[in-house]
Amino acid sequence: xxxxxxxxxxxxxxxxxxxxxxxxxxxxxxxxxxxxxxxxxxxxxxxxxxxxxxxxxxxxxxxxxxxxxxxxxxxxxxxxxxxxxxxxxxxxxxxxxxxxxxxxxxxxxxxxxxxxxxxxxxxxxxxxxxxxxxxxxxxxxxxxxxxxxxxxxxxxxxxxxxxxxxxxxxxxxxxxxxxxxxxxxxxxxxxxxxxxxxxxxxxxxxxxxxxxxxxxxxxxxxxxxxxxxxxxxxxxxxxxxxxxxxxxxxxxxxxxxxxxxxxxxxxxxxxxxxxxxxxxxxxxxxxxxxxxxxxxxxxxxxxxxxxxxxxxxxxxxxxxxxxxxxxxxxxxxxxxxxxxxxxxxxxxxxxxxxxxxxxxxxxxxxxxxxxxxxxxxxxxxxxxxxxxxxxxxxxxx
Numbered sequence: 001x002x003x004x005x006x007x008x009x010x011x012x013x014x015x016x017x018x019x020x021x022x023x024x025x026x027x028x029x030x031x032x033x034x035x036x037x038x039x040x041x042x043x044x045x046x047x048x049x050x051x052x053x054x055x056x057x058x059x060x061x062x063x064x065x066x067x068x069x070x071x072x073x074x075x076x077x078x079x080x081x082x083x084x085x086x087x088x089x090x091x092x093x094x095x096x097x098x099x100x101x102x103x104x105x106x107x108x109x110x111x112x113x114x115x116x117x118x119x120x121x122x123x124x125x126x127x128x129x130x131x132x133x134x135x136x137x138x139x140x141x142x143x144x145x146x147x148x149x150x151x152x153x154x155x156x157x158x159x160x161x162x163x164x165x166x167x168x169x170x171x172x173x174x175x176x177x178x179x180x181x182x183x184x185x186x187x188x189x190x191x192x193x194x195x196x197x198x199x200x201x202x203x204x205x206x207x208x209x210x211x212x213x214x215x216x217x218x219x220x221x222x223x224x225x226x227x228x229x230x231x232x233x234x235x236x237x238x239x240x241x242x243x244x245x246x247x248x249x250x251x252x253x254x255x256x257x258x259x260x261x262x263x264x265x266x267x268x269x270x271x272x273x274x275x276x277x278x279x280x281x282x283x284x285x286x287x288x289x290x291x292x293x294x295x296x297x298x299x300x301x302x303x304x305x306x307x308x309x310x311x312x313x314x315x316x317x318x319x320x321x322x323x324x325x326x327x328x329x330x331x332x333x334x335x336x337x338x339x340x341x342x343x344x345x346x347x348x349x350x351x352x353x354x355x356x357x358x359x360x361x362x363x364x365x366x367x368x369x370x371x372x373x374x375x376x377x378x379x380x381x382x383x384x385x386x387x388x389x390x391x392x393x394x395x396x397x
Contacts, residue, residue: 002039004056006031006204009295017056018113021189022204030295031204038246041215048101048212054246055105055212056205063107063137065094068212072220072357075326075338080345082354086221087323087338088213089360091330095128095156096363098210098236102198103129105209107137110194116140119188120196120203121181122164123171123232123285124153125333125362130196131162140193144184146171150284152368174274174289181292199235199292207235207293213359214243214250221357224251226306226350229359230336231257231264232286234297236361241300251357253306255297256340258283258316264308267294268301282313284367285333307349309340317373318342324374329364337361 006022007014010029022031039053048068070093072086090098103126106118117140118130127143134141141162145154147170157164169176185202188195200207213236217224229237237255244250257264260281263274274290281287291297301308313332319342320335337358344350364371383391 002035002053002055002058004033004035007034017058017205019189020113020115020194022185022195022202030201032200032296033204033208035246048104048209051212051215054215056208057105057108057112059112061108061112062104063111063133064104065100065132065136067093067100067104069216073328075323075328075358077356079322080341080350080356081352082345082350082356083352085341085356085358087328087358087360088217089328090213091334091360091363095125095132096366097125097129098213098359098361099126099129099198100133101209101212102126102203102206102235103133103196103209106130106194106196106203106206107133107139109205110139111137115194116192117142118194118196119143119184119191120198121145121167121170121184122149122157123287124149124157124366125285126196126198127162127164128153128156128160131157131160135161142193144170144180146287150367150369153284153366156366171287172279172289174276177288178274178290197292199233200238200296201292201294207239208242210236210239211243211246214240214247217357218244218247218250221355223355224357225354226252226254227357227359228254228256228337228341230286230333230340230361231255231297232261232288232333233292234264235293236359237300238293238296240359241296241303245303250304253300253304254340254344255301255306255308256336257308257310258286258336259310259312261287261289262310263289263291263294264297265310267291267298268308283316283332283336285331285362286336309343311336311339311343315339315343317370320370321374323360324364328360330360331362331364331367332370334360334362334364
C-alpha cells in the first residue's frame with residue numbers, strides 16, 4: 001500500500017490525503033504529493049500499474065483500461081545529429097494520449113474515496129481520457145472545454161458519455177482560464193467531485209499518473225541524455241521532472257512550447273500570470289494561456305539542467321509530416337517535442353553523443369484537419385477492377 005502525504009510547496013505544512021481541496025489551509029499555497037521513498041515495482045504487473053506503490057492510490061481500487069507501458073520506437077537520428085532518437089509513443093494509450101495515465105489515477109482516487117465522479121477543463125485529450133475512465137468506473141464526468149476544441153475530440157468525449165460544455169475565452173485568455181480553473185476546483189471540492197484539471201496546482205494527486213512516464217523511461221532507456229516534452233499547462237513536463245527527481249540521476253528535460261503561447265519563458269524569469277495578449281497558436285492541446293503547473297515546470301527545467309525551446313506552428317506541422325513519413329502518426333501537439341529537437345539541432349544544442357527521447361503525446365486521429373493537411377488535397381482515385389494491374393505497375397515503376 002502506498003504511503004504518502006500532501007505537503008505545501010510554500011510553507012511545508014503537511015496533511016493526510018482525503019479531501020480534494022488542494023490549497024494549503026495554512027498559507028494558501030500549492031500542495032504536492034510526498035512519499036517516504038521510492039517503492040519497488042510490483043512483480044508480475046503490467047503497464048502503468050507496475051508502479052502502483054509509487055502512486056497516491058492507497059487501496060485495491062484501480063480503474064484501468066490498459067494504460068502505460070507504451071513502446072519506444074526508434075526514428076532517424078541523422079536529422080538531429082545524435083547517437084539515437086526514440087519516440088515514447090504515448091499516443092498509443094487507450095484513448096490516444098498520455099492523459100489516460102492521469103485519468104486512471106484520478107478515477108481510481110474518486111472510486112476509492114466514494115466520490116460522485118470528476119469535473120474539469122479540457123482542450124480535448126484530457127476530456128476524452130476523463131470520460132473513458134469515468135465510464136469505466138461508472139461515475140459522472142462533467143467537462144468544460146475550449147470553444148474551438150477540435151470536433152473529432154468533442155465527438156470522442158460525447159461518444160464516451162460525458163457531459164461537455166464549450167466555454168468562451170477558456171484556454172486563449174489568461175484571466176478567463178485561471179478564473180474558470182479556480183472556480184471549477186472550488187466547486188469540485190464542494191460537490192464531492194475530483195478536479196480533473198491537468199496541472200499540479202489544481203490536481204496534484206491525479207497528475208502523479210504522468211510520473212510513470214519517467215519510471216518507464218528509466219527502465220527502458222537508462223542511457224537517455226535528453227527528453228523533449230511539449231508544454232501547454234506544464235503538467236506533463238512537471239510530472240516527468242518529479243518522476244526523475246525521485247531517482248538518483250536523470251536526463252536534461254527540454255520544454256517545447258509554441259511561440260504563439262509563450263507562458264513558460266516568463267515563468268522561468270519569475271512571472272506566472274500568463275499571456276498578456278491572446279493565445280495565437282493553432283496547435284490543439286497546447287492553447288493554455290496560463291500555466292496550471294508553472295512552479296513544477298520551472299523546477300523540471302532548472303533541476304535537470306534543461307532549457308526551453310519555442311517553435312512556430314509551421315515547424316510543428318513539418319515535424320508531424322516527418323514523423324508520418326517514418327510511420328509515426330501523431331497530432332500536431334504530439335509532434336511538438338520533435339519540432340523542438342529539430343530546432344535545437346539546428347541551433348547546435350545537441351551533440352553527437354546525445355541519446356534523445358521525444359514524448360509523442362496524442363494520436364493522429366485526434367485532429368481531422370491536421371490529417372487532411374498531411375494527406376494533401378488529392379482524393380483517393382476511383383478505378384475499375386480491370387485497372388488494378390496497371391495501377392500496380394505504375395506505382396512500382
